[in-house]
Amino acid sequence: MTHQVLLDPSNPTDEDYCPDESLFAIYHSTQAQSCAAAPRNFIGALPIELLLAIFTHLYRSSHRLTQTGEIWRLDEPLSSLFPYAPAAVCSMWRLVLSSVPEFWTRVVIRVDSQHTQSQDIRHYFEWSRNLHLDVIITRHRDEFDGDDKREKSKVFKATRELVRHIERCRSIRFNVMYSSSLPSILHDFHRETAPHLLTLELKCKVDDGGSPPRKLVHWSFDAPGLRHLYLDARNFFEVCVDRNNWLRRLHYLSSLSISRYRPLSDNGIDLYKLLRAVEESPGLEFLELKDLHFSRLRPWTTVNDISIDLISMNLEDLSGDVLSEIIGYVDSVPDSTRISRCAITTCHHSLLSGGVAFRGLSDDQNLMVPLAHWRGRTLSLVDCECFHDDFLRDMMDGGPHDQSFACKGVKELYLVNCTKFSPRLLKTMVRKRRKLARRSIFWTHDQEAIDWTFPIVAPITLISVEGGPALFKTDRKWFEDNLGSFHWDEQVSHITFEDSSDSDYDIQGGQY
Incomplete structure (x- = not known):
């Protein structure tokens, strides 16, 4: 919630929240020069107090209420995003906005054709003072097609600045075009500490092979309170499989998503290793697997010592054999299971779930294969x-x-x-x-x-x-x-x- 002094610039009780007094001197000097020619309804003639009241309203309307409190909304278009849209109106507005640290606790960095300049990125982090941050490094929704050879360098510059402030971050979200543009948790976050981090998302639209693999003998990234983890498959296998298995140390992790692995050759990732790592997560409730290609490096049906307990599961764009194996390893009865664009006819395990939702199934699929003996209560079908x-x-x-x-x-x-x-x-x-x-x-x-x-x-x-x-x-x-x-x-x-x-x-x- 915004501090009350936002509406009372004369209140000197907290210098972190009180606008800089020089703002008023600048404002009155500029108005003295132009007030004779400016019409009374000119937007630039608004008093500082009224501007702050308007900006405070915009700040509050940019939040939504959740079970854990107020958080920044994530469904707003970039073109109208607060505080970036009003800050672009004029230098006076930008100056007023920059004086209130709370306004800048959602740092949005664009890496598309309208990419955020390095100088502006530094300003956004500075203006938030010492407050906790939600950082989003993303593209406009209309710029995920085509080619962008400079995306990797733009993301690298943004990541370099982000890491300097990672101790203040509550959430970090990357949403880019290529997997090779994503940061490497193994290297870019090595030896960092993020005590307040609750959400980490590394999303890409296309797996283009990622960055060349490198190894570190003693890797560490301390995020003890992490609850929501969304990783591309290459990052997941670098830090969550075999001896590294980062998941074992994330005691509060409740939701995990792994996505995007489309190899250039026929070699896929190892399903057994992935599920084994997931099994070792101490408190996992939600698992999502999307657009992953696996290799049969061993006969999966002989591996029967994996047992995964979940409350909810989302499976998208997987082959029928993989879908069947995953369902077979979930020993609990999830409250809900979602399956999108997967082959279900070859599934040799019956679903165990209170609610089942299917999306995007073609007419050659047979719903009865996974549902004949299913005894759940809620059935949802979208575009089936x-x-x-x-x-x-x-x-x-x-x-x-x-x-x-x-x-x-x-x-x-x-x-x-x-x-x-x-x-x-x-x-x-x-x-x-x-x-x-x-x-x-x-x-x-x-x-x-x-x-x-x-x-x-x-x-x-x-x-x-x-x-x-x-x-x-x-x-x-x-x-x-x-x-x-x-x-x-x-x-x-x-x-x-x-x-x-x-x-x-x-x-x-x-x-x-």
Whole structure:
């Protein structure tokens, strides 16, 4: 929260928060020269007190409330980012803004065509005084395509300045085009201490081979409070595998993401070593694996001594064999599992998870392979062409004795941009499952049945459809009358899974 003296420049109680008195002398001298010609509504004629009030409002609106307190928002466009946008208006505004250290605790450094100059980077760190920092080194969202041969040198200069202030950092986020532009934790952060660091993210869009590997015998990077770690695969293997395994020392780490490994040859990374390192993380709750290519250096199915306990898991762009092996090593029952653009038909392990979400599955995939014996409660499908009437028939076909329903525990169904199914057949499935569920347990309202366990099959109590097929009014009325919660929109939706790289673990449990 911004200190009250921001609105009272005459208050001398704290020099770290009180604007420099020279500001007022500069302001009044410039106004004396131009006030005769300036119209009364000229923006430059605003008093310092009013400017500070406006900037304080912008500062507060740039934050959002989380379970752990207020943090800087990460969803604002770079063009309107506070305090950089108002600081670019004129030298007077920049001078006023630079006098308040709290305004500069989010240091944003651009490494695209509008890259931040080295002199400005130094100023941003200086203006924040001794306060804790959130540092973002990134590109504009429209500049992740094409070629940028200078990206590595721009990131290097930004990293060099960042490391000088790493002891003050609460979060460090890199979001660049190439893996070779990312800093090396092994070398760039060697012998550094970051006592306040909670989040470290090293993201890239393309794995171009990374930097040439180098070795250090006695590596150290002390970040004892780190909770959220997002690494490209090359950095992960340098500091988290074999004797180095940094994860063992991160006792508060709750979420881990490993991404981007596309080798130029046929050689991939070792899945066994990756999972072994993950297993040794003492308190890990969320694991994300994205766009990774593995090699079969040993027969994976013979390696059965790995056991990983998780609350949530996100798997994206993995081969079917890899997906199956990972699912097999997770011994706990996660609250939620998300699978995007993976081959699921070759999966030989049934999912164990309270909620399962699929995204971007093609029509040649068979949802029944991982879901036939799944007994979770919530099923979400986004942009899945393989969700069709055959799947609905499996959900309502319990065999001659009504004992072998697929997805027998499902009570909540979320569908986004899935159109290859019949609303009438969905209605038939819901009706049959409700009828059989009533044989063993009686209830008057669906809400009362949400947490009950049903021996044969659970009733569907919630359906949400975004971008679905056309629905007749009579069918809509039936769903509304017979479900505890119902929503159906035929317009194409742009809802996707939350990107965990832009959010901490507090929102990992979203439906989509």
